[in-house]
Amino acid sequence: MASDKELSDFLKSIEKRAFKRVAYAVRDDDAALDIVQDSMIRLAEKYVDRPAAELPLVFQRIVSNATMDWFRRQKVRNAVVRNFSEYESSSDDGDFDLLETLASQNESSATESASESVSRAQILLAIDTEVSKLPARQREAFLLRYWEELDVAETASVMGCSEGSVKTHCSRAVHALADALKAKGIEL
Amino acid sequence: MNNTNLRTYAPAELDALEARLALRMTARLTERTADLPQDVSERLRFAREQALTRARAARKAQVAEAGVTVGSGPTLSLGRGDAGSSWWVQLASVLPLIALVAGLVLIQRVHNSNQISAAAEIDASLLADDLPPSAYSDPGFVEFLKDPRD
Numbered sequence: 001m002a003s004d005k006e007l008s009d010f011l012k013s014i015e016k017r018a019f020k021r022v023a024y025a026v027r028d029d030d031a032a033l034d035i036v037q038d039s040m041i042r043l044a045e046k047y048v049d050r051p052a053a054e055l056p057l058v059f060q061r062i063v064s065n066a067t068m069d070w071f072r073r074q075k076v077r078n079a080v081v082r083n084f085s086e087y088e089s090s091s092d093d094g095d096f097d098l099l100e101t102l103a104s105q106n107e108s109s110a111t112e113s114a115s116e117s118v119s120r121a122q123i124l125l126a127i128d129t130e131v132s133k134l135p136a137r138q139r140e141a142f143l144l145r146y147w148e149e150l151d152v153a154e155t156a157s158v159m160g161c162s163e164g165s166v167k168t169h170c171s172r173a174v175h176a177l178a179d180a181l182k183a184k185g186i187e188l
Numbered sequence: 189m190n191n192t193n194l195r196t197y198a199p200a201e202l203d204a205l206e207a208r209l210a211l212r213m214t215a216r217l218t219e220r221t222a223d224l225p226q227d228v229s230e231r232l233r234f235a236r237e238q239a240l241t242r243a244r245a246a247r248k249a250q251v252a253e254a255g256v257t258v259g260s261g262p263t264l265s266l267g268r269g270d271a272g273s274s275w276w277v278q279l280a281s282v283l284p285l286i287a288l289v290a291g292l293v294l295i296q297r298v299h300n301s302n303q304i305s306a307a308a309e310i311d312a313s314l315l316a317d318d319l320p321p322s323a324y325s326d327p328g329f330v331e332f333l334k335d336p337r338d
Binding site: 036045125145173 | 206207209210211212213214216217218219220221222224228229231232234235236238239240242243244245246247250
């Protein structure tokens with residue numbers, strides 16, 4: 001059973017990322033805050049007897065379900081699916097370019113070149129914006145896998161899809177972000 | 189397009205590259221979330237405190253529930269004891285039903301017995317009377333009995 005301190009530390013460590021993740025999805029900060037608060041309360045009430053190690057996965061699942069509930073209530077789920085299909089048709093052109101560039105830059109230790117031309121705050125804003133533009137499923141997979149650092153199986157479990165789908169979504173998301181950032185002259 | 193310079197990667201190498209790039213992006217996202225507006229941070233703090241309050245209440249409720257379960261242990265053991273006592277409990281629960289059925293049967297028999305006794309008394313008084321029973325089947329005698337003047 002997670003102690004008060006463990007639960008508090010966990011929520012403190014995750015609350016901002018959870019808020020951003022939900023805000024990307026619902027595009028409404030107030031709604032995102034409500035969803036995160038509901039998720040926290042649901043976690044505290046229903047899963048307080050779980051060990052602390054299980055909390056991250058359980059919480060991500062609760063947040064995902066709460067977000068889906070919100071969409072159901074708002075009846076805008078179709079719009080999300082439409083965004084997804086829009087992305088699918090335009091994602092295959094040259095999406096390996098930046099990755100190759102990134103790799104060669106890494107090899108030559110030239111990663112600071114981007115910050116010479118664009119301020120750090122602008123880079124952060126650009127990444128934030130591009131993440132928000134990702135199709136919903138890709139963004140969900142990308143954030144869970146690489147931001148929340150769940151493994152592929154855990155991500156698949158939270159998203160309710162196969163591990164293969166998670167890998168595909170993640171790969172497409174990374175390539176799309178890389179392309180978009182490259183187009184803005186940003187290299188990481 | 190500069191696809192002419194594309195290098196092909198082994199799947200594992202490509203996965204590693206994607207992961208490195210993704211982790212750099214998410215590191216920037218983490219940096220950005222550190223600068224969330226004050227009101228958002230406050231609401232998150234409030235939400236966290238609310239959740240902790242609920243967690244404490246939930247823990248107390250669980251402890252209380254556990255106490256009730258422990259308290260009801262002996263009662264449960266009476267109901268769910270060994271096989272012998274279970275039979276006795278089942279028998280005890282069937283006894284009232286058996287008593288009810290037996291009572292109904294007894295009442296029915298007493299009622300029948302009373303009816304038979306009453307009929308026998310009537311028959312006996314008819315047979316013991318001076319008037320023969322066949323007189324009652326005579327229409328003239330019946331009319332005589334109905335006559336109010338007598």
